[in-house]
Amino acid sequence: MDLALTKEHDAFRDDVRQFLKDNLDEDLKRAGRLGTSVYADYDVTMRWHKILHAKGWLVPSWPKEYGGTGWDLMRLYIFASEFSKAGAPSLSPMGVGMIGPALIGHGTQAQKDFYLPRILSGDDFWCQGYSEPGSGSDLASLQMKAEDKGDHFVCSGSKIWTTHANYANRIFCLVRTDGSTKPQEGITFVLIDMDQPGVSVDPLIMLTGEHIQNQVFFDNVKVPKENVVGEVHKGWTVAKYLLQFERGNAYAPGLYARLQKIRAGAMEENEGTGRRLIDDADFATKLADAEVEISTLEFTEHRILSALAAGDPPGAESSMLKTRGTEVSQRLTELAIEAAGAYGQVFQPQYTAPGGPVPSAPAREGNLPPVGPERWVTAVPKYLNDRAGSIYAGSNEIQRNIMAKAVLGL
Known part of the structure; x- marks a missing residue:
């Protein structure tokens, strides 16, 4: 596994950045910036899905004969990283990330021929x-x-x-x-x-x-x-x-982007006190600890992406990603609430981009801005949504059992 960037990789990164600049309009960027769930809402998801499909970048890690890109490990990771940095909205993983790979690995040829093109087109x-x-x-x-x-x-x-x-x-x-x-x-x-x-x-x-x-x-x-x-x-x-693919997501790029958002907020002066939270040694240490955890997670992801690029399923290592990825994600939601302070206590979903309708949301009145900086309107909704992270796709207790048996041989 070679992690060094070549001139070709640098050029590829420039291509990805240009694509994002050309195709991420304000509505799509808002959905990524103000998302409260691991999912964007259906309309945003399908619009972004079709844009990526038209480019041929919807399922980069699928085998090339089924619509994948044939990219090497570093291109796959550059792609994920640049999308996170740009604040692109998430796609629904059920088709492209779960049943698609399951059909490729275990489906009949007739099932592949019928369902895979419909997953790519968004018809299903x-x-x-x-x-x-x-x-x-x-x-x-x-x-x-x-x-x-x-x-x-x-x-x-x-x-x-x-x-x-x-x-x-x-x-x-x-x-x-x-x-x-x-x-x-x-x-x-x-x-x-x-x-x-x-x-x-x-x-x-x-x-x-x-x-x-x-x-x-x-x-x-x-x-x-x-x-x-x-x-x-x-x-x-x-x-x-299938669960290996559900658990084997690339968490680090998105976690890095969220960490930087929290750090940027912590560097702003509080309107009332004039102080910056980043100057609090305890909070700064928490940010540094989170960055170290994300960095270690990143290298595990490199190993798994390398296996995927070679055509192998993620294996039990996907349990490592799922466990650490969701727990670090929950840690970031806690830091965001700490950084948001009193602003995080205001229920204002009308200023967020939730993963589905919010029947109890108050009406958004004209052009009135949210209470507090926009960056904090998602702090509590994201915290509440992310409580399920250590449960879905198999609870983290089960993941530790899998690692103990399959990785440590216990």
């Missing part, structure tokens, strides 16, 4: 059906039932914490096809059309007031067997493969 917008009301971190205990009817399954049950299910037209699900064996051996991975009778979606409103999560109900929903990914009863293998 996906959500994930893993967790259930009684099966979260203990995912193998899931109970959504799929009855074998010969050429199809009939599925009944529910999934919960389903991000953007209110917009999705497809969902990838884990279902119970055999209850007589050990839990992991009776699960099947299926693809379900959301636009059919028997599928309904109820909103779940978050602590921030945002409608991002949902509960999805399935009442005798027909699923053709050609929609099974992998083998029947062997969906646990596909699920674990």
